[in-house]
Amino acid sequence: MKTSLHGIGLRYFVEVARTGSLSDASVALHVATSAISRQVAKLEEELGCQLFDRLPRGMVLTEGGRKLMAYATRSMLDGEHIANELRGLDLERTGTVRVACTQGFAYSFLPAAIASFLDGHPKVKFQLYVGSPSVVAQRVRDGESDVALSFSLRPISGVHIEHSEPASIYVLMRQDDPLASRRHLSMADLAGRHFLLPEQGTTLRELVEIAAELAGVDLDPVLESNNSYAMYAFAKKTGALMFTAIVSVSGRYEEDGFLAIPLKDDVLGRREFQIQTMSGRVLPPLLADFCEHVKVQKKLVSTLTRSRKKTMA
The missing domain is CATH 3.40.190.290 (D-Maltodextrin-Binding Protein; domain 2)
Structure with a gap:
């Protein structure tokens, strides 16, 4: 049986995964609950894999469902990237960069890095979310944020490390x-x-x-x-x-x-300082530029710290 991972069944699956229930997905999609249920069941049958655990509190992704959701999210983000390329927007370096970070980056370093990036990219807009290490990694993994700045002790499933370096305490x-x-x-x-x-x-x-x-x-x-x-x-x-x-x-x-x-x-x-992105995602030029800019700004902070130590010595 041929399986389509780009059709209406996948769209309905994503909305159920996002909302956590058939009824909420029905409201969001303006589609009958029964139609959504049929499409999700059909997708499960075609894939030979249960995508949701049907629980009293709602629809919860199985391990297979989480893998499909990661694929669907990457596909949607890559689709946006291709559309922007075709419209020439990537060449203009326009768009919105969605950044997540842990609290230590939010007071001074990241606002300064964003401000200096905007000096060379005046048409870009930013969204910033501040949360715990696990939450910001989850946002990147789920495609809710494009890039995260965090401190980490261990590898994180579904997250690609664009850059890491020791983070002294x-x-x-x-x-x-x-x-x-x-x-x-x-x-x-x-x-x-x-x-x-x-x-x-x-x-x-x-x-x-x-x-x-x-x-x-x-x-x-x-x-x-x-x-x-x-x-x-x-x-x-x-x-x-x-x-x-x-x-x-x-x-x-x-x-x-x-x-x-x-x-x-x-x-x-x-402990490491990490720049995190979604595993398997091809970064658009704008995001790649921003990640490189953050690396440079972090290096400047490290260089300034070393020079201060030498002065004190």
Whole structure:
């Protein structure tokens, strides 16, 4: 039996997967629920694979369904790319770039990178979503965002890494701190101090907790928060120590009276800065340009950090 992966059945499948129910897909498509159900069942029969688990709470994708959804999303994005090429829009570098990032990139680095990119691409628009590492990776995998900036500890299924590099963890402290003269620190050096920690589920929190356990340091944070801006302000006010990536505070921490000193515990070297895109997707020229621009901007931050260290030495 010949199977079509570009017809109405696939369109209905995508809408059911997106909405999570036949009735919601019916409303979105203005098509009878029974017609959608028949097309999805026909697609399952042709593929010889169950695409959904029919549960009381709705339609949930099976593993096979998730693979088909990834294919369908890539196909739609590639179709948009081809259409833009035919209209000549790719040559003009116009369009909308949908970016997702974790919180550490949202305050300074990414807004600055977007602003400088727009200097050379004035017709481009951006959409920015800020979330946890797992959520931004999911958005890229599902095609809801074109590119994500994140910190990661391990490979992620369905996500292609356009660029990665080590992401050192620093201790942010006031310039009058007793440890301010140190060139680097270990977790053991921080015993007995007041800490600020991000919420559970972040790569930074995971690694800091492992390093503290290995060093025998009791991590009893005076403040935990899902908002890095609140922790930054609290550290400035109280002198509590904050763990951070340098890219998360670049361009502001010295002016605010802080120093950033690297932590050297071996386990902390596992974290990477990553530029993530959908696995298997051919990037349009505009997205490729933006990814390259982000790499250059990140390199500038790293170069500036190294030069500051040499000046302090």
